[in-house]
Amino acid sequence: MTGHEFGHHLGLPRALSGLPLSPLVPGYGTLAAAQHAAGLRHLGEVLRAGPEGLRVLDGLYVSAGPRGRRRVDAALLDDLAASSGPAAAPLAARLAALHRADPQAVRRVVLYQLICLLQEHPEARRAQSARDAGVHADEVAGLVAAARLRPVLDRRQRDAAESLAEAREQRRLHRLRDLLGRLPADGGDPALAALRTEVTGRLRGVEDAVRCGRRAEDRGDHREASAAYLRALREATDDRRALSALVRVHGRRPRLVAELADYQVELSWKDRRGTPGEWRLLRLLRDGRGKPVVRSVLGAGTTPAGTVRDPGAAPGSTVRYAALPMRDGRPDGPPLVSRRLLVAPEVERLVLTDGPDRIDGTWQRPAAAVAVTVEHTAPDGTTAELDSGEGGFTATGLPSGGHAFRIVCHYRAPDGRRVSSPGIRATATVHPWPAPVDTLSARADDGSVRFAWTGADEAEVRLVVWPGGAPAPGTRLRTDALPAPLDWPGEGDARRPPPGSCTEVAAVAVRGARAVAGPTVDVEAVRPVPGLVAHRLPDGLAQVSLDWPGDATHLLVGWEPLRSGDGGERTVTVHAYRRGGLRLPVGPDAVRVRATALPRVPGAVVVTPDAAEAVLPPDASVAYQLVRVTGRFRGRGHTLLRVTLAAAGVLPEVPEFVCVARGGTLRPRDASDGTTLVRIPGPELARHGSLERELPAAPCPAPYTLRGFLLGEHAASVRLEEPPLASLVVR
Numbered sequence: 080m081t082g083h084e085f086g087h088h089l090g091l092p093r094a095l096s097g098l099p100l101s102p103l104v105p106g107y108g109t110l111a112a113a114q115h116a117a118g119l120r121h122l123g124e125v126l127r128a129g130p131e132g133l134r135v136l137d138g139l140y141v142s143a144g145p146r147g148r149r150r151v152d153a154a155l156l157d158d159l160a161a162s163s164g165p166a167a168a169p170l171a172a173r174l175a176a177l178h179r180a181d182p183q184a185v186r187r188v189v190l191y192q193l194i195c196l197l198q199e200h201p202e203a204r205r206a207q208s209a210r211d212a213g214v215h216a217d218e219v220a221g222l223v224a225a226a227r228l229r230p231v232l233d234r235r236q237r238d239a240a241e242s243l244a245e246a247r248e249q250r251r252l253h254r255l256r257d258l259l260g261r262l263p264a265d266g267g268d269p270a271l272a273a274l275r276t277e278v279t280g281r282l283r284g285v286e287d288a289v290r291c292g293r294r295a296e297d298r299g300d301h302r303e304a305s306a307a308y309l310r311a312l313r314e315a316t317d318d319r320r321a322l323s324a325l326v327r328v329h330g331r332r333p334r335l336v337a338e339l340a341d342y343q344v345e346l347s348w349k350d351r352r353g354t355p356g357e358w359r360l361l362r363l364l365r366d367g368r369g370k371p372v373v374r375s376v377l378g379a380g381t382t383p384a385g386t387v388r389d390p391g392a393a394p395g396s397t398v399r400y401a402a403l404p405m406r407d408g409r410p411d412g413p414p415l416v417s418r419r420l421l422v423a424p425e426v427e428r429l430v431l432t433d434g435p436d437r438i439d440g441t442w443q444r445p446a447a448a449v450a451v452t453v454e455h456t457a458p459d460g461t462t463a464e465l466d467s468g469e470g471g472f473t474a475t476g477l478p479s480g481g482h483a484f485r486i487v488c489h490y491r492a493p494d495g496r497r498v499s500s501p502g503i504r505a506t507a508t509v510h511p512w513p514a515p516v517d518t519l520s521a522r523a524d525d526g527s528v529r530f531a532w533t534g535a536d537e538a539e540v541r542l543v544v545w546p547g548g549a550p551a552p553g554t555r556l557r558t559d560a561l562p563a564p565l566d567w568p569g570e571g572d573a574r575r576p577p578p579g580s581c582t583e584v585a586a587v588a589v590r591g592a593r594a595v596a597g598p599t600v601d602v603e604a605v606r607p608v609p610g611l612v613a614h615r616l617p618d619g620l621a622q623v624s625l626d627w628p629g630d631a632t633h634l635l636v637g638w639e640p641l642r643s644g645d646g647g648e649r650t651v652t653v654h655a656y657r658r659g660g661l662r663l664p665v666g667p668d669a670v671r672v673r674a675t676a677l678p679r680v681p682g683a684v685v686v687t688p689d690a691a692e693a694v695l696p697p698d699a700s701v702a703y704q705l706v707r708v709t710g711r712f713r714g715r716g717h718t719l720l721r722v723t724l725a726a727a728g729v730l731p732e733v734p735e736f737v738c739v740a741r742g743g744t745l746r747p748r749d750a751s752d753g754t755t756l757v758r759i760p761g762p763e764l765a766r767h768g769s770l771e772r773e774l775p776a777a778p779c780p781a782p783y784t785l786r787g788f789l790l791g792e793h794a795a796s797v798r799l800e801e802p803p804l805a806s807l808v809v810r
Contacts, residue, residue: 098229100268101240102188104177105248108241110188113173117166120212121192122185125159125170126151132215135193135222139186140215151185153178187270190225195237197226230263243274249379250409252282252315285315292324301328305413312403313410319373322414326363326401330416335402337417342424342445343388346376348402348415350384356406357381361414362389363399367494381405392422394447395492423490423500426451431484431507434555435595438482438507441471448488449497456483477509513538513590515553516597521584521684527573528602528686535588535597542584549585554596558589576604578688579629581680601683606631608674608691614795616662621695623661623672627653631676636661641669641694642728650677667698667727695796697728701736701764702800703787705807706771717776718809720757722787723769733761734791740778741786744808750788754778761791782810 104110114122123133129142143149156175160168177184196212197205205226209219232240239261246255255278262271292307305328311321336347346360360376376389384402392398401414426442433439444451453465453472458480465472465484474482487502517534532540542565550556565584567574576582582604586597610626623636634656637648644666651661663672673690706719722736741753757772764770774785785807789799 097269098194098225098267099187099191100229100232100262100266100271101243102184102191103244103270103274104181104184104188105244107188107244110170110173111241113170117170119167119170121189121196122170122174123189123193124213125163125167125174126155127159127163128213128215132210132218133189133213134215134218135186135190136218136225139189151178152182156185191240193222194226194229195232197223198229198231202227228267230266232262236261243271247274248408249316250314251317252278252285253317256282281314285311285318285321288314289318289320289324292321296324296328304328309410309413316410317373319371322361322373322401322403323363323371325414326399326416329413330399333416333418335400335415335417337398337400337420339420339422339424340388342447343390344392344398344400344420344422345386345388346400346402346417347386348384350404352404352412355384356404356411358384359403359405360387360389361401361403362392363401364396376400393493394422394424394445395490395496395498396422398422421498421500423488423498424448425488425500425503426486429486429503429505431505432555433507433509435512436477436509437473437475438477438484438509439471439473440467440484440486440505442486444469445488447490449491450489452487452489454485454487454502456485458482479509479511481506481508510593511590512555512593513588513595515595516540516586516588519584519586519598519600521600521602523684523686524573526686526688527569527575528684529572530574530584530586530600532586532597535586538588538590540597541587541589541594543587544582545585549583549599550596552596552598556587556594556596558592558594561587561589561594576602576686578604579606579631580604581683601680602686603678603680603683604686605676605678605688607688608634608676611672611674611691611693613663613672613693613695615665615695615698615798617798619664619666619698621663621665621670621672623663623674623693625661625674625691627656628676632679633677634674635677636663636672636674638663638665638670638672638695640666641671644668646670665695669697669728670695696730696732696793697726698798699724699726699730699733699796700798700800701725701734701787701789702802703736703738704802705774705785705809718774719771720774720785721769721771722757722759722764724764730765730797732791732793732796733765734789734794734797735759735761736764736787737790738774738785738787740783740809742779742783744782744784746784746804746807747786750790753786756785761793782808784808 119125126133126141131142134140134148139151140148141151149155153175156171156178159171160175163171174185193212197208200208205223206219209222214222239258243255243258246258259275259278288307288311292304295304295307305325308321308324311318312325334348338345359381362374362376364372366372376387397419399419400417403414404411424445426444428443430441431438451467453467454462455465455474456462458478465474483504483506485502485504488500490498492498514536515534516532519530519532521528521530530542541561543562544565545562565574567576569575582602583599584602585599588595588597606628608625608628613621613623616622632653634651635648636651637646639646649663671692671694673692675687675690678685701722701724703720703722706721708717708719720738724733736759737750737755738757739747739750739753740756741747747753756774756778759770787799789797
């Protein structure tokens with residue numbers, strides 16, 4: 080009859096027996112988490128029982144054909160792992176592994192989950208809930224009866240029931256006893272009853288081993304005591320008495336190194352066993368009531384020997400560590416024990432910097448520290464506490480000499496006590512520092528610059544140029560970190576800056592190996608203007624040409640009459656000059672034209688070179704024309720060339736006038752392009768003002784064309800006014 084194992088005689092008292100109060104499978108928590116992540120109400124849904132439903136009372140079965148059934152075994156679970164979707168396949172594989180370890184495990188887990196699922200609903204709805212959960216119709220009534228008869232577990236009891244197998248696997252007998260104590264003693268689960276009996280017997284053996292160890296320890300036989308305590312710990316890995324006794328016996332010579340590093344505890348040890356294995360790390364401490372507490376550094380995990388960091392040690396607590404050798408999940412020998420360690424990290428990256436009558440300290444403060452105090456000891460031995468901030472302190476008014484400091488971090492222990500670190504000590508020396516430069520000035524002097532300063536008593540003043548910008552005045556420096564002294568050429572205190580340079584010159588007070596940054600002054604050396612040339616144009620204008628000086632952006636161009644009258648000046652930009660040149664309204668009189676580059680740095684001391692200049696003589700012109708003279712006899716005449724000089728003032732030099740002839744009607748290009756007909760020296764033209772010269776009758780075959788030219792170095796200073804071309808053609 081279906082349900083025979085559980086009686087299934089519905090209505091009879093105590094008919095159902097052996098109902099599971101616990102799944103009793105290791106790793107159940109991980110398995111249940113994967114089940115919930117896959118969206119399954121219970122693990123039986125992984126089995127795909129088919130339309131007939133799942134049978135659980137007389138064994139775990141799924142439908143096979145119209146009226147058949149198939150027992151759930153490893154082969155079926157392997158097939159499900161290979162054919163299920165990505166969510167259910169891993170669960171089927173885990174169930175297959177459980178079945179191979181214990182053929183009753185999968186059925187026990189599914190039955191446990193189904194009973195808990197039904198107990199979450201009122202009794203009137205449990206039958207429908209069983210059908211909704213996919214239970215076979217023949218077993219719905221039996222399963223509902225099972226949910227009624229098995230004790231209902233609260234959340235705390237369910238946690239205990241689902242943790243039993245893991246505690247048993249880890250040999251944590253004391254925890255196992257506590258978990259069993261949470262569950263009903265008469266729950267009707269024979270597996271739990273057997274487990275209670277097993278735990279009671281094993282704990283009795285643990286008690287015997289601990290008593291044996293104490294007797295051996297009392298008589299001074301530490302080897303026998305260690306062996307007895309180790310037997311107890313192998314049987315119950317969570318027996319704190321055995322562990323504490325082993326730590327006490329083997330802690331006299333610490334062989335586990337525990338140090339603070341980067342605000343954590345760093346543990347280092349070596350595995351001296353013939354065949355190295357795994358180790359379990361334990362943190363030993365006392366709680367606020369003084370009760371011993373043991374915490375695993377790696378949770379339930381183990382690690383090979385080497386170096387491991389424990390980030391879980393509470394700041395302000397005193398801890399001790401034990402490294403327990405493990406083999407096949409059991410202790411493999413006595414533990415390695417560390418010394419007691421106060422978890423109170425010191426400040427890191429402490430830097431002490433001396434200054435004028437002062438010392439500045441900076442550090443990196445541990446995040447858990449509630450305060451940092453500084454104790455200062457002066458050269459005369461007096462001690463005082465200094466005010467400190469989050470990242471350092473400043474001690475001022477200090478005499479020269481050596482000063483000692485002790486920096487202590489303070490923590491709030493887990494029990495609320497204020498705990499101080501041992502502290503670190505450091506020394507620094509206050510050296511005599513130079514007095515700073517108070518002011519720095521500069522003035523331009525005939526192409527040079529002269530510097531002057533105040534302050535810096537009994538110190539050397541060094542002028543430097545800082546790459547990347549000068550530090551703020553008063554900044555303390557090391558002499559070997561200063562730039563090279565200012566290397567401008569010059570004599571005495573007059574220095575010539577490089578043309579076109581814009582320099583921030585800084586003063587630094589130097590005394591021995593220490594220096595103090597001082598004020599700065601900007602010096603700009605304007606480039607000279609090369610290639611200045613000016614020549615006159617009609618109507619009192621002058622055309623100016625020059626070579627634009629380097630990176631200058633503006634020029635100041637001015638003119639000044641040599642005799643009397645008003646001059647003028649004009650600011651010219653590089654773009655305007657290169658686009659349209661430069662014309663100045665200088666007037667007809669002789670003028671001096673000057674050009675200088677304008678400075679680019681506002682407020683800088685400007686060193687200017689001698690201005691480029693050109694003297695433009697008075698406005699002057701030479702005009703020439705042909706004059707035909709008719710003869711008295713037979714109408715024969717001759718041709719004269721009249722040359723006239725007109726000037727607004729006295730000219731220092733007058734260029735030579737030359738007239739040439741070239742065959743044809745094209746004008747000669749220059750004074751050498753043709754036959755020279757007339758040559759009038761400049762002094763002669765200046766003396767007479769106007770001269771006439773008779774031209775040769777036939778200098779070359781007609782028609783020919785005449786043209787005049789001005790020659791000499793002053794030719795550009797005098798305009799040549801030419802007559803119409805037609806009047807210069809002789810036919």
